[in-house]
Amino acid sequence: MAKFNKSDDSLVVIIGSGAGGGTLGYELAKKGVKSVILEAGARHEIKDFSNDEWGMFGQISWLDKRSTSGDWRVATDFGGLPSWIVKAVGGSTVHWAGASLRFQDHEWKARSNYGNVKGASLLDWPIDGKEMAPYYAKAENEMGTTGTNGIERLPGNNNYKVFEAGAKKIGYKQVHTGNMSINSKPRDGRIGCQQIGFCFQGCKSGAKWSTLYSSIPKGEKTGNLEVRANSHVLRIEHDKSGKVTGVVYKDKSGNTQVQKARVVAVAGNSIESPRILLNSESSMFKNGLANSSGEVGKNYMRHMTGSVYSIFEKPVYMYRGTTMAGIIQDESVHNPKRGFVGGYELETLSLGLPFMAAFLDPGQWGREFSGAMEKYDHMAGLWIVGEDMPQSSNRVTLSDQKDQYGMRSPNVNYSDHPNDIAMRNHAFKQSRKMYNAVGATRVIETPPYPSTHNLGTNRMSAKAKDGVVNKHGQSWDVKNLFVSDGSQFTTGAAENPTLTIVALAIRQADYIAKQMSSKAI
């Protein structure tokens, strides 16, 4: 395992060890490019995981000071918790569900295909499906995605069987157990899924792909990658020419450290990444680093989401087995006849009893609520994930409050676009129809949880004035500064974002290595 010197200015310094940062570090390491990953959280290995929802929530979640505003219900119900993401080595690949879907071709060009949607700041990605195809293939192979590379799909659990039966009854055709980066059979040194459930609490069997126990240890083995846990980044430094030169962070003991860098890649998820750039303001970059466009922090997307829990006369035990191995893709197309642009996926979902109590209908009480809870074991559940409209007023800004290190904490403002509301209502209606078709006695519409898909706050654009980074995730303003997480998303598409984040990071590693060897950066 490498251990680099803090004064070593030949390194790529990566902020964050999740899908973007963890992948970038590993891919660079394979090419012989040395990098250090600064991870704000601690390193919890598989042995440290427990099948305990609140226990793991307290152990691995990002719980630093944050605030919220806007009309989303999260601001009312969970005001200090806009997102449900991970602060630990592996980032949110520790708690992700494993759904690994490619964007559809039309989604890369949302502005062209959806037209001018009032109030939305839609833009086409400067890349397309054809350009991304080989990187998606590499990502799927690396992650062991079921339904690709000849990898068998997972078996469906009880929750899936109810979902599938309902879907087929109302005529849906594209119904299966998903493209999941969870081994159906042993592969790549990891065993097959044991149907434990608790996918969100850290996979106890290691069947689910995570940078924590997949890419990162492989990268470390090369001797080219150091992962420095408990290293909370405060800001990025630059020289007089405007090139970034190092990263300031707090170590485990709260001491301030500086890691010198030749290249810096920001991958702290879509709230922290823009926050770091904004907190890196200087006399040269008065509005924050990489922010000449003014777009840093804007266009925050979180997917149009919602859940539906349905109660049946007989038991389901939806919590038994893989949490999200089930998908209906018929509604993911762009068909404006439904009254909205873009589309959505329906995916199976379950929560344990403790989280169900917190999320089924936050703030609710009385018999209507407790009656539903009493039928917990008779519930089937699904999650709606669809494309939400980017809006420049949905944004991450620095608040006047300070965090534990005296840095300005982020505020997340989010309000639904009318297109989001129309899409959610359609999805609720279809879900109700499908569960009623198999005998649901009660159908409950659950509002969005704190965001797990945080996107778009450092977006990629064809022109420097429209976004923060170019088609390689490279800052328009600062050539040796990159964005490597979901914050570079131009639009969100309907798909769970992790596969695309990983594919973009693999592609970016190629670019960074070439740029470094040609001395362009």
Place this chain on the structure above:
Amino acid sequence: MRILDKKSISRRSFLKSGTATALGITIAGNMVFGKSSAWAASFDNLGGGNAATLIQMARDIFPHDHLADKYYAKVIEGYNAAAAKDAGLKKMIQAELKKINAASKAKYAREYKNINRELERVNILKANTSSPLFSKLRGDLVTGLYNNQEVWPKFGYEGASADKGGYIKRGFDDINWLDKV
């Protein structure tokens, strides 16, 4: 289909709780959870009669007729302990209960806990949802009640499964009542 017995705590979860824990429950049960008249005496930091009122409020917030008072009392027991050290909390609880009892007397001519109909007690709560006590109690019950492992079997929830090998051989796909599609 592997169906759970929700009426009694399973033998496995009883054994899992271990001797020390089981003993602890018994002692606490005798002292605290025996007769309802014992509440006030047991939780004396909260003031006379207040514990019983809080337990009734807790039940009315998340009413589960298949759960004994002891599961609700667990949260109130925490308030009783905290009140010994936190004068502000004690003051808030007592002041808010005073208001709730006053509202109960004005509307139904008796204290909250002595109103027999749930519907009428719920009317009082509905008029007091902005009370800091109401929101605290509701919030604390979300974890205090539903994250108590002892109630899980009563809701058909099995909790941790990795230590039992997951559900791969324990019915993850054993549903047998769906029509063939």
